[in-house]
Amino acid sequence: MEYSIGDFSRITRLSIKTIRYYHETGLLLPTRIDNDNSYRFYSEKLLDRVRIIKKLKNMDLSIEQIKEALENYTDDTDIAVFLETKLIEVKNKIDNYKRVQREIESIIKFKNQIKMNNLNHDVQIKQIDEILIASIRFKGIYSDVGSYFGKIFRIAGRNVSGAPFSMYYDEGFVEEHADIEVCVPLKKEIMKEGIECKTLPGGKAYTIIHKGSYDTLGESYKKLTDKINNDGVKMKTPSREIYIKGPGMIFKGNPNNYLTELQIFVEE
């Protein structure tokens, strides 16, 4: 039997354009071409060639590679060697897309966490749970915090389970040589060079959610301290600044929308 291109297309489920393109590339030559009107005709025997072409396309071979395979191999055993190289390529693609997936998920994850937070901007008194963290403690200035977070995220990466925060061990504000620890909450314990992994104890804390630039954090610290002093309780160090929403991993965002929870622990 001989089929017109339309019939052959319907049988093989290849588009007419595709069949013509396969002709052009030499992958699938018509059995006969009409002298008068240049119509292409395809024999029944070519159906098996199409089956092989489709099978190899499903294995991500290019048209050139399929042509080569059809010219050089007649046996699954022969082509297996070639497919082993292909397999490595495919595995690399999978790994690469998995990396992309992790990148995207790391952005989305933080978004969801922000949603979960309530947005009461008053001073609150909370019982804070103990928490597993990775951290780096250093002496320096406040603006160093960013680069230490960069480091900690690179190392802890996938295992981070929540918003990063920092802890301040000094009693008051210290310009230089401030004693600071940058921390990220972890899903599970990890052992990696350059960071410490430990469980922070919980306790009773006065907290407030600060909205806006870090330059204006002082205002919220004032509210906290006033309330604590008013209540006549005694502060403990370190205090915590939880960066619920700060500069993102992609965009810096508008500082006016930054959210930072301040936590000052008190004696119970």
Place this chain on the structure above:
Amino acid sequence: MEYSIGDFSRITRLSIKTIRYYHETGLLLPTRIDNDNSYRFYSEKLLDRVRIIKKLKNMDLSIEQIKEALENYTDDTDIAVFLETKLIEVKNKIDNYKRVQREIESIIKFKNQIKMNNLNHDVQIKQIDEILIASIRFKGIYSDVGSYFGKIFRIAGRNVSGAPFSMYYDEGFVEEHADIEVCVPLKKEIMKEGIECKTLPGGKAYTIIHKGSYDTLGESYKKLTDKINNDGVKMKTPSREIYIKGPGMIFKGNPNNYLTELQIFVEE
């Protein structure tokens, strides 16, 4: 600071061609273009834009999508919604390449098994181990075997652990209504509609490896039967035909290279 395209390229690790292309598409406009020689100049401030572009490229966004993102979003939270769609795309790509991986592995797997077989073409007496299989038993003609294997492979697919074989329950050759069971060895038990899963007992068998077309199987059957009769032992049914190397999943291959192991079990 203002950088020439060469300097900017060295700093950003983007090729000059890429930078020019980003200009053309409007993704990254130079800060200034020299009136005389059309040289492009880039300010230091653009480095942050490049950082974002690279980050979003790593998340598999197209240039158009990156442009859109840079126009519409200023915050990681905003872009997260868009990234969720992207995440689905990426996951689909991963699934697709995993399917490709399985397809390729199924071809390679069989090749390796063939290598492992020894190629003694004499009659041998072997102790066959018991084996876990999926099977379909039917009454029909020999040429039906192929389509039943198609079915069994579609269902058992991934769990197949070796060459397929068939078992013949009739005492001698039967033209029509032959009592045949098609089988594939399994890695582990599976419960799926349309196939039976069971463990075949082992036993003592006379075996021979037949090389060539199935049309000439008779010759090897003769050698086997002659030897068995000579030894004065008693045959048991069913006998087995193990298709070590037959028509492949891609190519039919040359029948002269087909390898089939015949096994006739005997009483011990």
Place this chain on the structure above:
DNA sequence: TTGCTCCTCACGTCACGTGAGGTGGC
């Protein structure tokens, strides 16, 4: 004449890479 099937160009896609041919200042 209309409708159907087929044909051959030519152009677009996506993110650049690869030249060719030319300029301007040291």
Place this chain on the structure above:
DNA sequence: TTGCTCCTCACGTCACGTGAGGTGGC
């Protein structure tokens, strides 16, 4: 003059899809 840095076309990639404009037989 040579070498270097930059420029602007134009073309190629991969596997087709989308027309436009035309043909031939019922």
